[in-house]
Each structure stands twice: as structure tokens, then as C-alpha cells.
Amino acid sequence: MLAVSQEAIQCYGPRCIERAREGSKYCSDNCGLKLATNRLFQILPQRIQHWQAASSIAEENNRNILEAIRENQQEAKNHLVQLDLRHKNLDALIERAKNATIDPDAENAQDEEETEMSMYCITCGHEINCRTALRHMEKCFAKYESQTSFGSIYRTRIEGNSMFCDFFNPQSMTYCKRLKVMCPEHGKDPRVAEDEVCGFPLVEDVFRETGEFCRCQKRKCNKHYCWEKFRRAEIDMERVRQWIALDDLFEQERHIRVAMANRAGVLGLMLHQTIDHDPRNPMQKIISNPKQPIAASN
Incomplete structure (x- = not known):
């Protein structure tokens, strides 16, 4: 067989003026780079002028979305400030209750309201008295909750006080990610003194606080x-939701x-071109370079 000569x-x-390499249009890599550089110098300035003269709909949409995202971020930050204020008010309320004295009449009134009705625990299913239902359910939930671990290899890094337990387990090399105030495994309820007052803020009409x-x-x-x-767990859980929302907004x-940075990049300008087809709103006239770009295939 005869070889076909190229x-x-x-x-x-x-x-x-050199001969191109076999299978290529250039004699060396330097010649290809020089031609590509010349193309950039001739085509890119004109494309940049087109980009600056014609408004991009995608750019405007992205700016509007960014404004909406910033508003949502500010709302989340304001909500976090309000939650911190609620936390401080709760601390002040607890401190005020510690300085109060026990009212025997209030204890007698609560004893009169007690009933002998029974119900079933939603955790263990045992029948319990309604009078001690809250106490039993809390202890029962803590017992079953401590049997499951929620861990992460990363420690929580957050502004202000952390809401998570972050107890380090050397065996699994993880940090506990339960709420600090609700963690039954690594946290214990403080000891209650005999003369300590309950301090729960009384309400009327379900939601309106009376100040007592x-x-x-x-x-x-x-x-x-x-x-x-x-109450602390409710505030901390809402703080977690707001921080998650902020993280999503930042992402x-x-x-x-x-996307906005890549849209005006060299590659995007070289590959894309905007053409205005609306005669009622013509694009700004652009003084193009009289030199025609070199049209050569790769």
C-alpha cells in the first residue's frame, strides 16, 4: 500500500514562514500563543465596549435578587437581636423570682386545682397521673434521649454564646450537637433550694402577661x-433556625x-455577544476598531 502524502x-x-507541524497549523506552541494574543487584542476591546453599552437583563435580575437577599439577611439579624433581648429579659425575670418569697396561698390554690385524672405517657406508654405528667414526661424523655448521640467532628463557631452542648467525646472524636440547655447526657439540672420560688410569668387570655x-x-x-x-430551649431553637437561614442566604x-463575576470575564466576552433587535430602543452606537479581526480556524 502506498502512503498518502500530506x-x-x-x-x-x-x-x-516555517512549515507547520504534522497534525497542527503551527510550527510551535509559541506561534499559536502569539496568534491567540493578537486575537484578544483585536476582538476583546470591541466586546468590552458592547458589554458596557448594552444593559444585561441577567445582571439586573441578579442585582434585584441580591437586594432581596440583603433584606432577608437584615431581617434575620434583627430577629437574632430580638432573641438575644428575650434571653436577657428571661434572665432578669428569673433573677427577680429568686428574690421573692413563697406564697402559701398560691400553693393551696394549686392543690385545689389538682385532679385524679390519668393519662398515658407519650414516650414510654405507661399510665400516669395528670398532676405529675409534666415531671414524668420530662424525665422519661431525658432517659430515652440520652441513649442516642448527635455528634459532629466540627466544633460550633458562632458569634456570642453557643446554643449547642459541644461536649467532646474522645472515643468517637465528635462534639455533641444537642441544645446545651436540653442535653440530658452532658448537662444536669441545677439543684433547687427549698425556699426557691417557681417564678413562672402568669398570663391571662392565654398569651397576655399580667406582670405577676x-x-x-x-x-x-x-x-x-x-x-x-x-423557655431557653425555645429561644435557642429559634436562634438555630435564624442562623441556618443566614447561612443559606450567604450561600x-x-x-x-x-455568576456576576464570570459573566464579564474574558471567556464569556469572547464566546457571547449581545444583539439588540428592538428598533424602538436601539443600542448605543459603538465606534468599532477599523481593523478587522483575524478570522482563522484553530
């Missing part, structure tokens, strides 16, 4: 068992900023 071609490099608080003995008050812990902002 016709020799001249190198496409600027001012190069329960003055029963805290050890015997089954109606408001562990109310401080539940959305990052994606949009990356």
Missing part, C-alpha cells in the same frame, strides 16, 4: 415544671456574585 502547509503564526409570677415552692410546683429550661449571595 501537503505541507505554512504556519499560521504571525510573520512566521408564680410564687409557689419550686420543688412542689408540678404545673410549671422546668419552665425556664423550656445564595456567593453563587450570585460568582
Whole structure:
């Protein structure tokens, strides 16, 4: 068989008279880079002028989305400030209750309200008295909750006080990710003194606070068992939700900023071109470079 001879071609490099390599249009890599550089210098300025003259709809949409994201971020930050204020008010309320004295009449009134009705525990299923239902359910839940671990290899890094337990387990090399105030495995309820007042803020019409608080003995008050812990857990859980929302918003902002930065990049300008087809709103006239770009295939 006779080998088919290929016709020799001249190198496409600027001012190069050498023979191109086999399977290529250039005699060397330098010639290809020189031609690509010349194309950039001739085509790119004109594309940049087109980009600056014509408004990009995608750019405007991204700016509007960024404004909405910033508003949502500010709302989440304001909500976090309000939650911190609620936390301080709760601490002040607990401190005020510690300085109060026990009211025997309040204990007698609570004893009169007690009933002999029974119910079933939602955790263990045993029948319990309604008078001690809250106390039993809390202890039962803590017992079963401590049997399961929620861990992460990363320690929580957050502004202000952390809501998570973050107890380090050397065996599994993880940090506990339960709420600090509700962690039954690594946290214990403080010891209650005999003369300590319950301090639960009393309400009327379900939600409206009266400014008064329960003055029963805290050890015997089954109606408001562990109310401080539940209030703190409610605030901390809402803080977790807001921080998760902020993290999602920051991630959305990052994606949009990356898209906006890549849109005006060299590769995007070289590969894409905007053509205005609306005669009622013509694009701004652009003084193009009289030199025609070099049209050569790769």
C-alpha cells in the first residue's frame, strides 16, 4: 500500500514562514500563543465596549435578587437581636423570682386545682397521673434521649454564646450537637433550694402577661415544671433556625456574585455577544476598531 502524502502547509503564526507541524497549523506552541494574543487584542476591546453599552437583563435580575437577599439577611439579624433581648429579659425575670418569697396561698390554690385524672405517657406508654405528667414526661424523655448521640467532628463557631452542648467525646472524636440547655447526657439540672420560688410569668387570655409570677415552692410546683429550661430551649431553637437561614442566604449571595463575576470575564466576552433587535430602543452606537479581526480556524 502506498502512503498518502500530506501537503505541507505554512504556519499560521504571525510573520512566521516555517512549515507547520504534522497534525497542527503551527510550527510551535509559541506561534499559536502569539496568534491567540493578537486575537484578544483585536476582538476583546470591541466586546468590552458592547458589554458596557448594552444593559444585561441577567445582571439586573441578579442585582434585584441580591437586594432581596440583603433584606432577608437584615431581617434575620434583627430577629437574632430580638432573641438575644428575650434571653436577657428571661434572665432578669428569673433573677427577680429568686428574690421573692413563697406564697402559701398560691400553693393551696394549686392543690385545689389538682385532679385524679390519668393519662398515658407519650414516650414510654405507661399510665400516669395528670398532676405529675409534666415531671414524668420530662424525665422519661431525658432517659430515652440520652441513649442516642448527635455528634459532629466540627466544633460550633458562632458569634456570642453557643446554643449547642459541644461536649467532646474522645472515643468517637465528635462534639455533641444537642441544645446545651436540653442535653440530658452532658448537662444536669441545677439543684433547687427549698425556699426557691417557681417564678413562672402568669398570663391571662392565654398569651397576655399580667406582670405577676408564680410564687409557689419550686420543688412542689408540678404545673410549671422546668419552665425556664423550656423557655431557653425555645429561644435557642429559634436562634438555630435564624442562623441556618443566614447561612443559606450567604450561600445564595456567593453563587450570585460568582455568576456576576464570570459573566464579564474574558471567556464569556469572547464566546457571547449581545444583539439588540428592538428598533424602538436601539443600542448605543459603538465606534468599532477599523481593523478587522483575524478570522482563522484553530
